[in-house]
Structure formats: structure tokens, C-alpha cells
Amino acid sequence: MTIDFQPDKPIYQQLIDRLAGEIIRGIRKPGDKLPSVREYAVKTGVNANTIQRVYREMEQMNIAQSRRGQGTFVTENTERLQELREQMKEEYIEYFVQDMSDLGFSLEEMMEGLKLHQKEKGDSHD
């Protein structure tokens, strides 16, 4: 298991994104226990302090809850998860449209680009 697929983005942020994604998509369900700090550190090859920070921030985002001596768990608050998903979606779209508009691309060109991208992706892993 390796990380750093997006250079520049801090490791702890990448890990948050990944875990949050897994939670939002339901791969990790409400109430599930996340790997222990040390375990996940070994698995990812990242220092335990960094993992600690990941869990702390996820707790502050209300998508995980840590209990000393027990472990860290996915929040049971499913509403919050839905809310977060919408929120992140809006944010991604916002930035994408802004960046593409700055380059002078129209909505049609953006959608065309997406379709093309999908197609290539589909062809490439056959």
C-alpha cells in the first residue's frame, strides 16, 4: 500500500481523503472500527504521529470518533455523511468550473472532455 499519488498534497490530507471516500461510499460503514493508529501506520508506511493527526481531524469533521483504549470508529451519524458528500461535490465542481472557465472552456467543452476522458480510461484498462 503506497501513498503519494498526488505530490504536493500533504500525506495526512491524502489519507483523510481516502478514508473519507471509503466511508462515504459505504466501504466502511457507520460504527466500523478503523485500523488502529499503529497498525495503519505500518500498513501505509507512514509515521504513527501522522496517522494520529488523520484520525484527529476526521474526528473534528464529525466523520469518526476516537475512544481511548478502544479504537477509532466511523461515526453513526449518517446524515453528516450525506451532507459531507454533497459539500465535497459542490466544492470540487466549483473549483473545476472556475479553473476550466479561466482557460476559456465552455460548459459544452467541459462535458465533452469528461466523456472523452472516460472513454480513454475505459479503453486503457481492457
Add this chain to the structure above:
Amino acid sequence: MTIDFQPDKPIYQQLIDRLAGEIIRGIRKPGDKLPSVREYAVKTGVNANTIQRVYREMEQMNIAQSRRGQGTFVTENTERLQELREQMKEEYIEYFVQDMSDLGFSLEEMMEGLKLHQKEKGDSHD
């Protein structure tokens, strides 16, 4: 003229994005003189060192050219501009699709989201 519309993104990067966008969209044409470092620093309220860096990096990207004692100018190499535009577009799409897929959104939902976003945006500032 304010910056920092995208917190987190470094100021110099935001300025590069903005200028590159203006060049690519033809608002600033090949051969045009860019504002002097000092002038642009005052206009944006940003430290002159930072503007220096913006121009330096734009020169390395081959979209601007500094001539000692004269100033910094938009490259005359229009091919390079086209190439850059495509390159940035691909990159933006790549990240966007990755992020949205991580949240479990399908291509259809992405396109739907874009349309909706455009609509809301269109209504508000037209």
C-alpha cells in the same frame, strides 16, 4: 483587485493561473508587455518578491519572456500556448474525475452537477 479566492492555494500559484488564463484566452496577446513587477505588486497588494517568482515561473513554463531593462512579455510562441491549454485541461479533468469517483459519483452525475452549477451561477450574476 483581490486575491485569495481559493484559500490553501499559494498566492503565486493563483497569480500564475490568472495570468496564464488571460494569456490563453487572448485577453493578453502574444508580444504584450506584462505589468512591471512593482506595478503589479501594488495593484494586487502582494509582495514584490512574490511577483518576481510568478514571472520567473511563467518564463520557465515558456509562456512569458523577460528582457532585461525592458520588462516581461507574453511569448510569441502561440503553439506553446495551445499546448499548455490542452495540458492544463487534461490535468484538471484528471483530478476532477478522480475526486468525484472517490465520492462514488458516476459520469452522468458529474455532468448533471455541472449543468446545475452553471444554472445557479448563471441566474445569480446575469
Add this chain to the structure above:
Amino acid sequence: MTIDFQPDKPIYQQLIDRLAGEIIRGIRKPGDKLPSVREYAVKTGVNANTIQRVYREMEQMNIAQSRRGQGTFVTENTERLQELREQMKEEYIEYFVQDMSDLGFSLEEMMEGLKLHQKEKGDSHD
């Protein structure tokens, strides 16, 4: 029966506070037998080890006494209970005043706040 009304505060501490309060207020009288570790663990949903610790610390505070094979009992030393009550009161006041002063509240404002709080509380669960 739930715990964790004051997050952050460790569970064993919350349980000590609660039991000590019950003893001091006379709900549990000198000589009374406290619930067995197992029984109390089930009742509170807390790990038996944690209950063990609660009783151990209460013994060290001289407000409970364990007799092997018989159970844990409220101390018969009523003087100690009075003393403890005064001691805890002083401590609570000390921290409260310090915290409120740090926020710039005067003695008058503290007392006003207390009255107001009581009123709201009183209205809601009467």
C-alpha cells in the same frame, strides 16, 4: 444508564464523581454495600477493569473499603466524607473562578449567570 455526559473526562473519573456524589449526598449511606464489579459493569456498560479501577481509587480516597470475598462498602468515616465534600467544593470554585475571570467576567456576572442558568434549567425539567 448512560455515561459520557462530559466527553473528554475519562469514564472512570465520571463514575467516581457520580458515586462520590451519591455517597456525599447520603443516597448511599456509610456501611452500604456498593454494587459488585460485574453487576456495575453490566449496568453501566463499562468494562469490568474500569470499574475495578473506580473502586480501587475510591478506596485510596478513603471513601470506600473493599473486603475480600464480601464486596466494596461505603466508608463509615463520616468525617472524611464531610472533609472531601469541602475539598471538592473549593476545587470546583477555584477552577470556575479562574476560567470565568480569564474571560473577563466579574463576580457579579458569574452570579447572574448562575441564576439565569438555574432558571432555564428549572423551567425545562420541572
Add this chain to the structure above:
Amino acid sequence: MTIDFQPDKPIYQQLIDRLAGEIIRGIRKPGDKLPSVREYAVKTGVNANTIQRVYREMEQMNIAQSRRGQGTFVTENTERLQELREQMKEEYIEYFVQDMSDLGFSLEEMMEGLKLHQKEKGDSHD
């Protein structure tokens, strides 16, 4: 300048409380620059990482704002400061009343205790 007046409470939390108090009481005003991470680390005798965390959390609480390369500043959002003051006051009162009630003290006794405490304090630093 020493810290650790309240054992058990983590150092970073104590520093947040202190700085937040200073901000709320207006000792540090909106827009003021806070000491640099390293400077404050030396002044308090605490590791720079810990100070870093203090500032980060204050940023998350919306009472400070960090700008890379420039420093950390008190938020200009005075509304937020008022809100925080009220919020903390309520919280302190809530816990105080709960703790004192658990010991069987009435509202009158609490207020009496506060007055007495104040008096002793006043007498002691004459």
C-alpha cells in the same frame, strides 16, 4: 513565563485557553499579529510543534488566521469572538453547576462559596 498550572490539562490546550482569553478580553485585538511559532516556543519553553498545533486549532476555531510566510493573526471577525465568549461562559457554568449539584450544594451555597472565595483572594494579595 511558565505553564502547567493545571496539571493533566494538555499544554496545547492550556495555551489555547490563555490566548483565547487574551483575545476575548481584548488584550490582543482583531488583526494583531501573534508571536511567531518559534518565538512563542522559546518564550513559553514549549516545543515549536506544540505551538504550531495551538495556532492550527485556533485557526479551526476561527479565532486566528495563519498566513504562511507572514505570521498568525487574531481574526477580524469580532462577532465570532463574542459568540465564543458566551459559548465558553455557558459551558463553564453548566459544568460547575452539575459538579456542585452532584455534591448536594444548592444555588445559594454556590453563590455564598463564590463570595467567600473572592474575599479570601482579595485579602491574600494585599
Add this chain to the structure above:
DNA sequence: GTGGTCTAGACCACA
């Protein structure tokens, strides 16, 4: 064994 805090020190990014 699990989370949480803290240190010392390195290195990076920004202004």
C-alpha cells in the same frame, strides 16, 4: 493494545 501528548530535529514552501 489503543488513543493522546510532547520533544527534537529535519526539511519544505512562501513572502
Add this chain to the structure above:
DNA sequence: GTGGTCTAGACCACT
């Protein structure tokens, strides 16, 4: 010089 990230490793608190 200023904030930010990361590591290695120690030690503590809780279950």
C-alpha cells in the same frame, strides 16, 4: 523569517 509537514521515539492515560 514565517508557517507547515513529517519522522523517530518516548512516555502517559485508558480499557
